Amino acid sequence: xxxxxxxxxxxxxxxxxxxxxxxxxxxxxxxxxxxxxxxxxxxxxxxxxxxxxxxxxxxxxxxxxxxxxxxxxxxxxxxxxxxxxxxxxxxxxxxxxxxxxxxxxxxxxxxxxxxxxxxxxxxxxxxxxxxxxxxxxxxxxxxxxxxxxxxxxxxxxxxxxxxxxxxxxxxxxxxxxxxxxxxxxxxxxxxxxxxxxxxxxxxxxxxxxxxxxxxxxxxxxxxxxxxxxxxxxxxxxxxxxxxxxxxxxxxxxxxxxxxxxxxxxxxxxxxxxxxxxxxxxxxxxxxxxxxxxxxxxxxxxxxxxxxxxxxxxxxxxxxxxxxxxxxxxxxxxxxxxxxxxxxxxxxxxxxxxxxxxxxxxxxxxxxxxxxxxxxxxxxxxxxxxxxxxxxxxxxxxxxxxxxxxxxxxxxxxxxxxxxxxxxxxxxxxxxxxxxxxxxxxxxxxxxx
Amino acid sequence: xxxxxxxxxxxxxxxxxxxxxxxxxxxxxxxxxxxxxxxxxxxxxxxxxxxxxxxxxxxxxxxxxxxxxxxxxxxxxxxxxxxxxxxxxxxxxxxxxxxxxxxxxxxxxxxxxxxxxxxxxxxxxxxxxxxxxxxxxxxxxxxxxxxxxxxxxxxxxxxxxxxxxxxxxxxxxxxxxxxxxxxxxxxxxxxxxxxxxxxxxxxxxxxxxxxxxxxxxxxxxxxxxxxxxxxxxxxxxxxxxxxxxxxxxxxxxxxxxxxxxxxxxxxxxxxxxxxxxxxxxxxxxxxxxxxxxxxxxxxxxxxxxxxxxxxxxxxxxxxxxxxxxxxxxxxxxxxxxxxxxxxxxxxxxxxxxxxxxxxxxxxxxxxxxxxxxxxxxxxxxxxxxxxxxxxxxxxxxxxxxxxxxxxxxxxxxxxxxxxxxxxxxxxxxxxxxxxxxxxxxxxxxxxx
Numbered sequence: 001x002x003x004x005x006x007x008x009x010x011x012x013x014x015x016x017x018x019x020x021x022x023x024x025x026x027x028x029x030x031x032x033x034x035x036x037x038x039x040x041x042x043x044x045x046x047x048x049x050x051x052x053x054x055x056x057x058x059x060x061x062x063x064x065x066x067x068x069x070x071x072x073x074x075x076x077x078x079x080x081x082x083x084x085x086x087x088x089x090x091x092x093x094x095x096x097x098x099x100x101x102x103x104x105x106x107x108x109x110x111x112x113x114x115x116x117x118x119x120x121x122x123x124x125x126x127x128x129x130x131x132x133x134x135x136x137x138x139x140x141x142x143x144x145x146x147x148x149x150x151x152x153x154x155x156x157x158x159x160x161x162x163x164x165x166x167x168x169x170x171x172x173x174x175x176x177x178x179x180x181x182x183x184x185x186x187x188x189x190x191x192x193x194x195x196x197x198x199x200x201x202x203x204x205x206x207x208x209x210x211x212x213x214x215x216x217x218x219x220x221x222x223x224x225x226x227x228x229x230x231x232x233x234x235x236x237x238x239x240x241x242x243x244x245x246x247x248x249x250x251x252x253x254x255x256x257x258x259x260x261x262x263x264x265x266x267x268x269x270x271x272x273x274x275x276x277x278x279x280x281x282x283x284x285x286x287x288x289x290x291x292x293x294x295x296x297x298x299x300x301x302x303x304x305x306x307x308x309x310x311x312x313x314x315x316x317x318x319x320x321x322x323x324x325x326x327x328x329x330x331x332x333x334x335x336x337x338x339x340x341x342x343x344x345x346x347x348x349x350x351x352x353x354x355x356x357x358x359x360x361x362x363x364x365x366x367x368x369x370x371x372x373x374x375x376x377x378x379x380x381x382x383x384x385x386x387x388x389x390x391x392x393x394x395x396x397x398x399x400x401x402x403x404x405x406x407x408x409x410x411x412x413x414x415x416x417x418x419x420x421x422x423x424x425x426x427x428x429x430x431x432x433x434x435x436x437x438x439x440x441x442x443x444x445x446x447x448x
Numbered sequence: 449x450x451x452x453x454x455x456x457x458x459x460x461x462x463x464x465x466x467x468x469x470x471x472x473x474x475x476x477x478x479x480x481x482x483x484x485x486x487x488x489x490x491x492x493x494x495x496x497x498x499x500x501x502x503x504x505x506x507x508x509x510x511x512x513x514x515x516x517x518x519x520x521x522x523x524x525x526x527x528x529x530x531x532x533x534x535x536x537x538x539x540x541x542x543x544x545x546x547x548x549x550x551x552x553x554x555x556x557x558x559x560x561x562x563x564x565x566x567x568x569x570x571x572x573x574x575x576x577x578x579x580x581x582x583x584x585x586x587x588x589x590x591x592x593x594x595x596x597x598x599x600x601x602x603x604x605x606x607x608x609x610x611x612x613x614x615x616x617x618x619x620x621x622x623x624x625x626x627x628x629x630x631x632x633x634x635x636x637x638x639x640x641x642x643x644x645x646x647x648x649x650x651x652x653x654x655x656x657x658x659x660x661x662x663x664x665x666x667x668x669x670x671x672x673x674x675x676x677x678x679x680x681x682x683x684x685x686x687x688x689x690x691x692x693x694x695x696x697x698x699x700x701x702x703x704x705x706x707x708x709x710x711x712x713x714x715x716x717x718x719x720x721x722x723x724x725x726x727x728x729x730x731x732x733x734x735x736x737x738x739x740x741x742x743x744x745x746x747x748x749x750x751x752x753x754x755x756x757x758x759x760x761x762x763x764x765x766x767x768x769x770x771x772x773x774x775x776x777x778x779x780x781x782x783x784x785x786x787x788x789x790x791x792x793x794x795x796x797x798x799x800x801x802x803x804x805x806x807x808x809x810x811x812x813x814x815x816x817x818x819x820x821x822x823x824x825x826x827x828x829x830x831x832x833x834x835x836x837x838x839x840x841x842x843x844x845x846x847x848x849x850x851x852x853x854x855x856x857x858x859x860x861x862x863x864x865x866x867x868x869x870x871x872x873x874x875x876x877x878x879x880x881x882x883x884x885x886x887x888x889x890x891x892x893x894x895x896x
Contacts, residue, residue, distance in 0.1 A: 024523035039491035043483045045503075052503055055494065075472035077719040113561060113723070116747050150746065271525040273752035275561070298598065299564050303751045304721035 016432060018420045019402040021197075021364040023270030023334075026423050031269050031330050033060055033323040034312050040064035041076050041308055059321040067091075067308055076304045082297035084111025084278070085304065088311040092278050095314025100244035105253070108289075110279045110296050111307040114272075115227050115263040118279035120147050121295050122223060122259055126188045127153035133185040135173060135220070139367060139409035139417070141197045156180045156187055159412055162369060165358050166199040168192070170210050177218060189221035190214075195228040195239070195362025198409050198419040200342075202237040202361040208245045212256065221257040227277070228363040230267030230313075233339040233422075237361045243282065257283040264309045266364060268334040276306030276313075341429050342366065342422040348433040352440045364423060367406070370416045376447035388416040394443060399435040464880060466868045467850040469645075469812040471718030471782075475873050479717050479778050481508055481771040482760050488512035489524050489756055507769040515539075515756055524752045530745035532559025532726070533752065536759040540726050543762025548692035553701070556737075558727045558744050559755040562720075563675050563711040566727035568595050569743050570671060570707055574636045575601035581633040583621060583668070587815060587857035587865070589645040604628045604635055607860055610817065613806050614647035616640070618658050625666065637669035638662075643676040643687070643810025646857050646867040648790075650685040650809040656693045660704065669705040675725070676811040678715030678761075681787040681870075685809045691730065705731040712757045714812065716782040724754030724761075789877050790814065790870040796881040800888045812871060815854065818864045824895035836864040842891060847883040 017026065024030060037060050039046070046052045047061045068074040070087020083089065086106070093106035112118040126132065133154040136144045140157075148155045158173040160166040173190070180187050192211060194203045203211075215222040224242040232239050246256055263277035281292055316331075317323040342360045349357040349368045357368035372387050380390035388405040395401055395418075406417030424432060465474065472478060484504050487494070494500045495509045516522040518535020531537065534554070541554035560566040574580065581602040584592045588605075596603045606621040608614040621638070628635050640659060642651045651659075663670040672690040680687050694704055711725035729740055764779075765771040790808045797805040797816045805816035820835050828838035836853035843849055843866075854865030872880060 020527070022527045025521050025526035027521055030523075030525050035491045039487040039494065042490055043487035046487065049503060052500055055497060055500055073473050073475055075475075075478075075721070077478050077721050078473035079468070079470045079713075079720040113751060114748070120746070146746065265527075272527040273523070273525050273749070275749075275751040298568070298594065300562070301721070301723075303561065303723035303754055305753050306751055 015396075015400045015402060016424060016428060017402050018424060018432070019404045021266060021270075021421055021423065022272050023364075023423050024272070026421075028270050028334060028423065029330070030271065031316075031327065033057065033317055033327050034269060034271070034309060036060035036323075037064045037067070037312055038305055038308060041067060041305070044068060044074070057323040057326075059317055059323050063312070067311065071304075076308065078304075080111075080301045080304055080307065082301055083107075083293065084109065084302060084307050088307045091311040092314045095311070096241075096243070096280065099314075100241055100247065102244060102247040104243070104280070108253075108280050108282055110281065110292070111302050111310055112277045112279055112296075113275040113302045113306060114265055114277045115225065115261040115279075116143060117299070117302075118261050118277060119143055119223075119225075120150070121292070122189075122221075122279070123147040123151045123153065125292060125295060126221065127151040130154055131184060131186055133180050133187040134223075135177065135180075135187055135190040137168065137191065137193060137196070137199075139198055139406065139411050140191070141193060141225070142408055144191050145410060154180070154185050156185060157410060160196070160199055160201070162358065162412070162415070165361075166196055166201040166367075168201075168203060168207055168211070170207075170214055173211075173214065187218075187220060189223050191223045191225065192242070193225040193228075194242075195231060197225070197228065197363050198365045198367040198404075198406075198417075200358065200360035200363045200365055200367065202232060202234075202239065205240055205245065208240060208242060209249060212242065212246055212249060212251075215258075216251075216256050221259060224258060224260045226260055227263040227266045229262065230269075231335075231338065231364055232362045233335060233342055234359070234361045239362070243280065246282070254283050254285075262310075262314075264306065264313050267313065268331045269309075269313055270334075271309055274306045274309050275303060276308075276310040278310055278314075337426055338364070338422050340426060341424060344429050344433060345420065345422060348437060352437065353444050355440070360422060364421050366420045366422060367409075367417050368420070370418065372416055373444065373447040376443070379447065386416075388418055391416070391443070392418055395436065395439055398439045398442070401432055401436060463844075463848045463850060464872060464876060465850050466872060466880070467852045469714060469718075469869055469871065470720050471812075471871050472720070474869075474871050476718050476782060476871065477778070478719065479764075479775060481505065481765055481775050482717060482719070482757060484508035484771075485512045485515070485760055486753055486756060489515060489753070492516060492522070505771040505774075507765055507771050511760070515759065519752070524756065526752075528559075528749045528752055528755065530749055531555075531741065532557065532750060532755050536755045539759040540762045543759070544689075544691070544728065547762075548689055548695065550692060550695040552691070552728070556701075556728050556730055558729065558740070559750050559758055560725045560727055560744075561723040561747075561750045561754060562713055562725045563673065563709040563727075564591060565747070565750075566709050566725060567591055567671075567673075568598070569740070570637075570669075570727070571595040571599045571601065573740060573743060574669065575599040578602055579632060579634055581628050581635040582671075583625065583628075583635055583638040585616065585639065585641060585644070585647075587646055587854065587859050588639070589641060589673070590856055592639050593858065602628070602633050604633060605858060608644070608647055608649070610806065610860070610863070613809075614644055614649040614815075616649075616651060616655060616659070618655075618662055621659075621662065635666075635668060637671050639671045639673065640690070641673040642690075643679060645673070645676065645811050646813045646815040646852075646854075646865075648806065648808035648811045648813055648815065650680060650682075650687065653688050653693065656688060656690060657697060660690065660694055660697060660699075663706075664699075664704050669707060672706060672708045674708055675711040675714045677710065678717075679783075679786065679812055680810045681783060681790055682807070682809045687810070691728065694730070702731050702733075710758075710762075712754065712761050715761065716779045717757075717761055718782075719757055722754045722757050723751060724756075724758040726758055726762075785874055786812070786870050788874060789872060792877050792881060793868065793870060796885060800885065801892050803888070808870060812869050814868045814870060815857075815865050816868070818866065820864055821892065821895040824891070827895065834864075836866055839864070839891070840866055843884065843887055846887045846890070849880055849884060
């Protein structure tokens with residue numbers, strides 16, 4: 001592998017990583033306001049000096065002060081409460097309330113080192129034996145299949161309808177639930193990823209209401225992965241949290257078990273390395289919440305700078321704040337760059353022979369389907385590879401573009417896909433498109 | 449509980465938290481150099497400005513530049529390699545090499561979110577069923593008992609000898625190993641905490657050599673908790689890492705399986721909220737290392753600011769660096785304050801009726817033994833509490849001083865202890881001593 005990458009460096013001078021949702025690795029700049037506040041919290045002396053005050057926006061200084069005032073002893077180097085610092089949880093709760101238009105309770109919130117440990121925690125909590133099942137979309141983010149496997153449970157797939165823009169059809173979910181029950185699997189929860197990863201669709205409100213009713217009726221915990229909530233890249237779609245849907249349907253806090261996951265790694269901020277996020281657990285009985293709390297306490301607490309960043313992401317600068325203009329500019333540029341990249345890649349891929357690609361509405365990825373020639377499938381078999389992995393390796397080999405084979409996300413058997421981020425900076429898109437196009441043509445010619 | 453604490457606030461204006469090793473929560477200030485580098489990495493713009501350059505030490509600026517140069521795309525907001533950023537791992541490896549006088553391999557190092565997740569990872573890795581056992585000192589840090597329980601293994605205690613300064617006697621370990629084997633437990637590893645938590649002893653080099661030989665002979669993985677390595681508070685003791693001992697005995701990298709844990713939470717730095725640390729796994733076969741690597745990858749990566757801080761802790765300013773003087777002053781003040789607090793508390797406790805307290809050599813805690821009157825033990829029983837918990841509750845109730853009952857750490861059956869940190873700032877020590885003394889006298893009178 002080392003030599004292989006080295007050869008690419010020699011031939012192309014650059015591998016183009018389109019495999020991961022890791023924006024800053026691809027050159028995306030952090031949001032200035034967030035980093036100003038973090039730097040001030042790390043070294044509070046800075047805000048007491050007249051000279052340095054000129055280099056920070058006044059609202060960043062005010063926010064850093066506000067944050068330090070909520071941290072006991074103003075010490076971000078101290079362990080926080082296992083659920084996360086109370087003041088920061090309050091701020092996150094306020095941000096959620098403002099987003100949804102429904103107030104909430106900061107006691108339901110756990111600040112975490114990103115969505116990943118939170119999902120693991122819930123899987124560990126929900127899965128008692130291999131007879132406990134979790135409904136997951138297919139394709140899905142491998143976090144879910146890996147975590148269910150890790151905790152010894154049963155992965156119960158429901159297939160998204162690719163032919164209808166990766167629509168989540170409830171009759172399909174019902175069918176799979178019945179199948180699982182027939183096999184004596186106790187289905188405990190349903191995972192919904194909205195916006196979709198790797199599929200990029202945004203659920204309609206109507207669809208979300210159906211899902212809520214379904215989970216309520218069937219007694220399932222609804223696990224809502226909403227880490228791409230700030231990545232809506234089309235005009236005609238809007239993110240609605242499941243929490244908001246549940247509340248707007250009139251359900252109270254204890255009528256439905258809903259766990260929402262969010263992260264500072266995605267969105268326009270893309271601060272993956274900071275490992276911040278939250279989990280909101282609604283509708284559990286006090287004794288169950290106590291158990292979740294115990295589990296959270298096993299790792300003492302989430303990293304405090306990550307907790308601070310989570311509070312900032314949920315409460316960014318507002319109209320009238322000194323940073324608002326710069327913040328909006330940075331945010332809009334990132335989102336519009338994502339939208340442009342998505343569009344260009346999408347239309348390029350749809351022009352390839354034997355490739356179809358649904359429109360991305362949100363998230364960070366395209367998931368084009370490859371109709372591979374039989375000879376390519378045979379060649380993959382001979383190499384003991386899945387056909388999409390074979391294609392992805394060939395693509396890397398020929399162009400330096402890294403994508404992830406669809407088999408990593410699960411897909412309808414016999415269909416083949418790759419996942420490609422829409423993150424690369426705009427200047428690189430043309431290069432990617434032309435290289436990929438030339439490769440694809442050659443590949444299809446070779447195996448036709 | 450809420451009312452209870454409120455009442456204390458009314459009566460005492462202050463609860464004194466002597467229960468946790470959470471220094472900054474008790475007012476300990478962070479090390480300036482570390483925070484300068486972190487702030488600069490968060491907001492690199494600062495170091496490009498002539499004006500701000502005056503407010504940071506030149507070596508902090510140089511270090512921040514050096515660190516950003518090792519991070520791909522200079523992006524600390526990007527996911528790092530699952531083992532940790534390669535440049536930072538190299539820095540940690542260099543720091544370990546300088547500490548021990550033996551070079552090492554950064555591929556054996558995993559940067560982690562503190563020692564806790566690293567210990568969990570190793571326990572998950574080592575424990576296959578309830579017939580797999582882990583030898584642990586008693587008393588021990590509850591992390592070990594909790595993690596072994598969590599992963600379904602068997603806790604195999606070996607008792608430290610309180611009458612000889614919490615000495616680790618190898619014949620006791622051998623006896624317990626044989627006992628466990630007789631019960632068909634497969635003992636897979638031996639945990640050694642050095643300096644001890646909660647016991648505060650520092651192992652002699654001779655003792656460490658014996659332990660190494662023992663683990664080698666018995667085929668045990670040696671799990672070395674060395675998070676208090678920078679907390680030696682007596683003149684006549686010195687910290688030797690197990691890695692150094694193993695190397696100085698002439699053993700090569702693959703002759704002994706040793707996992708060392710370190711953390712940024714303790715030492716003179718006490719940056720608990722940052723969740724940084726490392727695990728060094730020596731002597732495992734490549735395929736085993738591959739499995740550990742896979743497990744580490746489940747959570748993507750440790751938080752990057754924590755990784756940076758770990759590299760700083762392992763490579764603090766050196767003689768000749770601009771920050772050296774301030775750094776040394778800050779460090780020495782903290783360590784000497786710990787030593788003073790320890791001494792005062794120690795001699796006070798030893799003057800109490802029915803209390804003995806071993807000398808603390810390292811770590812952050814005292815673990816005095818309480819010889820409780822029978823009537824107190826009966827009263828505890830009536831309250832359905834362990835006698836040491838009963839004592840600790842009474843102490844809190846009467847004085848606002850929070851300590852942890854020894855039963856939380858395990859102890860020789862029928863003996864009773866409490867754990868008390870030596871962290872409170874010096875000015876509070878006299879207050880603690882006089883309140884505790886008065887309480888203790890009254891407690892003993894009540895139950896005699």
